[in-house]
Amino acid sequence: MLLEFVLLSEERARPGEGLLPLRSAVVKAAHHLGEQTGTVYMSFSSSAGSGHTDGDDTTDLTDISNGSYGRDYPEVMPPDVVACLIRETPLAEPTPELLEAALDISVGAAMCWQPPHGEDVLASSPVVVAALQDAAEVVAASPHVRWWDAPLIQDALDDQWTVSWSDQPGSPATGISVCPAQQSGEQ
Known part of the structure; x- marks a missing residue:
């Protein structure tokens, strides 16, 4: 949920921009980590097919999954690079809508009957856990999550x-x- 919160924060910090460095890094790292556990990993972009480019009009966002997007990144994205990008991403205000969206994405992707997929493996790596600490503090301090620890x-x-x-x-x-x-x- 915290990784989703930071990814949504990145989208809010870069409205209308096609280039989302953290999202691209997470996709690449999760793809590699998912393959290590035998998971088939597919990624989809909400901009796919829109013709939106990264600014030089040569790389369509639909190229994320084939590795030609984000040419400055290594083919296999290490978690420490993702952690660095997490720390560089300005965190959005944790509004009820943003928190609900992050929780919805996280819960919607959960497949408790299967081993963790690449994004879960990435989010649980020690370097990424440490990088998500600021996001955890921002979310935990929000009055909009007080009900999360209320008795059932x-x-x-x-x-x-x-x-x-x-x-x-x-x-x-x-x-x-x-x-x-x-x-x-x-x-």
């Missing part, structure tokens, strides 16, 4: 599930709990 109502507690993972790359889920409502036969 009983109906929500009755529908909680747990997925356990092995530490071995590529291993499937090792156990999925049965929610309490199912155990008591209420559903």
